[in-house]
Amino acid sequence: MRRRGTWLLLLPTWLVLGMFFLVPLVLTLVLSLRQRGVYGGVAPIPDLGAYVTSGSFLGNYARSFAGIYAGIGWRSLWMAVLTTALTLAIGYPVAYALALRAPRRWKDLLLGLVVVPFWTSFLIRTYAWMFLLRTEGLVNRLLLGTGAVDRPLEILYTELAVMIGLVYGELPFMILPLYASLEKLDRTLLEAAADLGAGRVSSFWRVTVPLTAPGIAAGIVLVFIPSLGQFVVSDLLGGARSMLLGNLIQNQFAVARNQPFGAALAFELMAAVLLLLLAYAFYMKRKGEEVLL
Amino acid sequence: MNGPVSAGRWSRRVLAVHTAFIYLFLWVPIGVLAVFSFNTGRQTAVWRGFTLDWYHRLLANEALLAAVRNSLLVAALTTLLATVIGTLAALALRRPETPGRGGTLALLLLPMVIPEVVLGAALLTLFGALGLRLSLTTVVIAHVVFSVSYVTLVVRARLAGLDPALEEAARDLGAGPFETFRRVTLPLIFPGVAASALLVFTLSIDDYVVTSFVAGVGSTTLPLHVYSMLRVGVTPEVNAVSTLLLAGTIVLIVAAQRLMRVSSSEGDRT
Numbered sequence: 001m002r003r004r005g006t007w008l009l010l011l012p013t014w015l016v017l018g019m020f021f022l023v024p025l026v027l028t029l030v031l032s033l034r035q036r037g038v039y040g041g042v043a044p045i046p047d048l049g050a051y052v053t054s055g056s057f058l059g060n061y062a063r064s065f066a067g068i069y070a071g072i073g074w075r076s077l078w079m080a081v082l083t084t085a086l087t088l089a090i091g092y093p094v095a096y097a098l099a100l101r102a103p104r105r106w107k108d109l110l111l112g113l114v115v116v117p118f119w120t121s122f123l124i125r126t127y128a129w130m131f132l133l134r135t136e137g138l139v140n141r142l143l144l145g146t147g148a149v150d151r152p153l154e155i156l157y158t159e160l161a162v163m164i165g166l167v168y169g170e171l172p173f174m175i176l177p178l179y180a181s182l183e184k185l186d187r188t189l190l191e192a193a194a195d196l197g198a199g200r201v202s203s204f205w206r207v208t209v210p211l212t213a214p215g216i217a218a219g220i221v222l223v224f225i226p227s228l229g230q231f232v233v234s235d236l237l238g239g240a241r242s243m244l245l246g247n248l249i250q251n252q253f254a255v256a257r258n259q260p261f262g263a264a265l266a267f268e269l270m271a272a273v274l275l276l277l278l279a280y281a282f283y284m285k286r287k288g289e290e291v292l293l
Numbered sequence: 294m295n296g297p298v299s300a301g302r303w304s305r306r307v308l309a310v311h312t313a314f315i316y317l318f319l320w321v322p323i324g325v326l327a328v329f330s331f332n333t334g335r336q337t338a339v340w341r342g343f344t345l346d347w348y349h350r351l352l353a354n355e356a357l358l359a360a361v362r363n364s365l366l367v368a369a370l371t372t373l374l375a376t377v378i379g380t381l382a383a384l385a386l387r388r389p390e391t392p393g394r395g396g397t398l399a400l401l402l403l404p405m406v407i408p409e410v411v412l413g414a415a416l417l418t419l420f421g422a423l424g425l426r427l428s429l430t431t432v433v434i435a436h437v438v439f440s441v442s443y444v445t446l447v448v449r450a451r452l453a454g455l456d457p458a459l460e461e462a463a464r465d466l467g468a469g470p471f472e473t474f475r476r477v478t479l480p481l482i483f484p485g486v487a488a489s490a491l492l493v494f495t496l497s498i499d500d501y502v503v504t505s506f507v508a509g510v511g512s513t514t515l516p517l518h519v520y521s522m523l524r525v526g527v528t529p530e531v532n533a534v535s536t537l538l539l540a541g542t543i544v545l546i547v548a549a550q551r552l553m554r555v556s557s558s559e560g561d562r563t
Contacts, residue, residue, distance in 0.1 A: 007392050009385035012378040013441060014393075017400050020438045024415035031418055090315060097312040101305065110316075112550065117319050119492070119546045121499040123516050124535040127523050128322035131329070134527060138325060141338050171319065200301065221406075229408025232501060236523065246410045253414055253506065259421075266414045270407060277406055 025270075032263035033057040040257040060264035069248070073268075076245035080227040083166040087174035087223050088216065090167070095178035095215075096208075099185070111179070118172035126236050129165050130156060133237070157239035165233040170226065174219040181215025182208075214289045221280045225273050245269055323539060330532035347533040357534065360518035367429055367514060368497040371436040376490045378437070379444025384478075386445070387452050401442045412439060413506030420507065427509025435507045436497045443496065444489040447553065451485025488552035495545045499538070 035056065037043040045051045063069065094114075102110050117125065132139050133156040140152040155161050185208065193203035209216075231246030238244075243251075245265065252262025330348075334341035351357055385391050386398065404412065416435050425431060459481065463473040479486075501516040508517055515538065523531050 006385045006388055009381040010391070010393065010397055013382040013397065013401070013445075016378060016437060016441060017404065020416065020419065020434055021404055021412075022400075024419035027422055028411075028415045028418045093308055094312050094315045097308050101308065112547070113316060113320065115550060116543055116546050117323075119495055119499075120323075120542050121501075121516065121535075121538055123499070123501045123519060124326070124539055125323065127519075127527075127531065127535055128326045130523065131326055131527055131532070132322055136338050137527075138338050168318070168322070171315070200304065225406060225408060229410045230502075231410060246408070249410050249414060250505070253417060259418065262414060263418065266411045270411050273406065273408060 028263045029267060031260050032060055032267050034260045035059060036258045036260050042260060060261045061268070063261065064265055064268060069265075072243055072248055073245055076228060079162065079166065079244060080224050082163065083170055083227040084174075084220055084224045086163075086167050087171050088219060091171055091174035091219070092178055092216075095175050095182050098175075099179050099182035100187075114172050114175050114179075118176060122169055122232060125169055126165050126233050129161065129168065130236055133161050133164070156237060157242075159238065159242055161237040162234050162242050162244075165237045166227055166230070169230075169233060170223045173222040173226070177218035177222060178212065178215045181212040181218075185211055214284060214287055217280055217283055221276060224276065228272065229269050326532055327536040327539065330529060330536040332529060335529065347529040348537075350530055351533055351537075354530070356513075357515075357518055360513050360515045363429060363432075363512060364498050364515040367432050367436060368494050370433045371440060371497040372490050372494045374433070374437045375440040375444050375493045376486060379441045379489065380448050380482075380486055382441070383445045383448035383452055386449060401445050404439050405442045405446075409439070409502035410506075413503040416503070417506045427507055427512065429508075429512045431507045431509070432504055432512055432514065435503050436500060439500075439503060440493040440496050443492055444486075447489035447492065448482060448485045450553075451482045455481055484552045488549040491545045491549035491552070495542055495549075499542065 031042065034045065035043045051057060064073070098107070098110055098114070131137060134140075135152045135154065135156070137156070139155065140149075143149045144152065189207055189211065190203055193207045198206065229246045229249075231244065231250050234242045234244045234247055246269075249262050249265045249269065252258045252265065256262075329338075329340075331343050331345065332340055333344045333346070382397065382401070386394055388394075391397075413435070416431070416438070420427060420431050455478075460473055460477050463477045464470075468476065498514075499516060500514075501520060504514050504517060505520070508514060513521075515534075519531065519534055519538070522528070522534070
């Protein structure tokens with residue numbers, strides 16, 4: 001391979017991601033600064049100078065921080081934080097068992113059983129919970145059958161259902177990076193801690209957890225970002241009041257026909273995500289770890 | 294002396310039970326979904342006997358079959374384009390002196406981490422600005438954008454385990470750059486390329502979020518069709534089509550994992 005021509009190999013990537021990724025993002029930013037037209041679409045700007053000096057170009061952003069929209073934003077943030085915390089709490093022990101306790105010959109199978117859901121259609125994994133949680137679904141039949149309740153619980157189309165769906169959907173994205181860092185853990189350090197008199201609990205919190213911090217950080221990033229922007233789970237499992245940021249954005253483009261407002265919301269979401277990623281990259285660099293995502 | 298040992302055993306047991314419970318949590322919902330796709334009863338929470346009826350009905354559902362054809366076409370084109378583009382990039386990124394290397398790596402990272410809803414909205418804005426009609430073409434473009442990065446990631450991992458001496462030897466023996474690539478480099482990275490192709494196919498055929506923004510009339514893909522079915526309600530037909538999609542994904546992913554494992558163990562040997 002000629003050394004001088006190497007950049008030619010990158011040309012298709014630059015073209016595709018430039019034209020269909022960077023340019024669209026710039027257009028969306030521009031769109032977010034404009035206003036919706038009377039009949040949908042985008043309103044013309046008769047006097048650019050006045051438009052800028054009056055601050056109208058920030059109108060969509062101002063609107064997104066007021067009233068019901070602020071509420072939706074906070075709820076989305078809260079749901080994403082909760083999902084991340086729950087998947088971490090549930091997933092860490094599983095990754096630990098998988099990396100440090102599972103018998104060697106079972107390891108591939110057990111790992112595969114987490115990897116497959118990782119790649120499996122989110123849509124179908126969400127539908128599985130629609131199927132289980134609805135009023136005449138299996139969960140209610142079991143509860144009624146055992147006499148735990150005397151009439152079916154309304155779980156589907158509630159915030160609880162959204163939470164279950166999110167934790168279920170995101171769990172593999174937490175377990176896999178945790179597993180990767182627990183697998184690399186130098187076990188002699190745990191022995192050293194034991195030799196120096198550390199109990200199980202203190203060696204776990206003072207050796208294992210700090211050493212697997214990069215895996216925890218990666219898991220948090222991998223779960224938090226999709227949870228913050230998702231709309232499928234809340235659309236299918238949530239009720240009318242479970243609208244989250246992702247649904248709101250999708251709604252502005254598909255139904256409400258207020259694309260400038262949708263664009264502003266999309267940009268706020270992206271800004272939040274990029275801030276988190278920058279913090280993550282900075283953290284990993286300080287730890288001397290390679291930023292792998 | 295017995296205290297800590299039995300405490301350890303006890304904590305191990307709790308860990309094992311928790312892990313088993315989580316595996317059930319991950320797999321029981323999918324399993325139940327699949328089992329009930331073979332159920333005779335329409336009122337689907339009670340088992341009434343085995344049937345393949347719902348699968349037969351799928352075959353008679355014209356709209357669904359059209360969506361399957363669209364999805365297969367999109368996934369095939371996306372796989373071809375993304376695999377070629379991503380592999381070329383991975384080859385270029387191997388050399389530290391390649392111009393724009395750092396920028397390209399950052400650029401490739403972004404589509405993987407940006408929320409899908411943002412990518413969908415941005416692409417819809419672009420297609421609107423260009424006056425492009427939403428069609429299978431716009432769907433393929435969108436799918437290529439979000440999958441190129443995965444190809445580069447997987448192929449780069451494979452290239453990292455490659456012994457440069459093999460390519461040098463080929464050149465010393467008089468092979469030109471193209472011949473070296475075709476007869477040495479490509480066969481060596483092939484498992485990685487094939488694995489990434491399978492992953493891209495899976496990503497493309499499963500995608501709902503981005504596709505929902507950029508598909509138009511007549512370019513409904515399978516996930517879009519399934520979504521419209523299950524917004525109406527839970528039916529055994531949806532279970533059947535979900536089960537087929539799940540089975541397909543599992544086959545593709547297991548094959549991709551095998552290929553990647555082959556590539557990493559060979560990489561260790563060299």
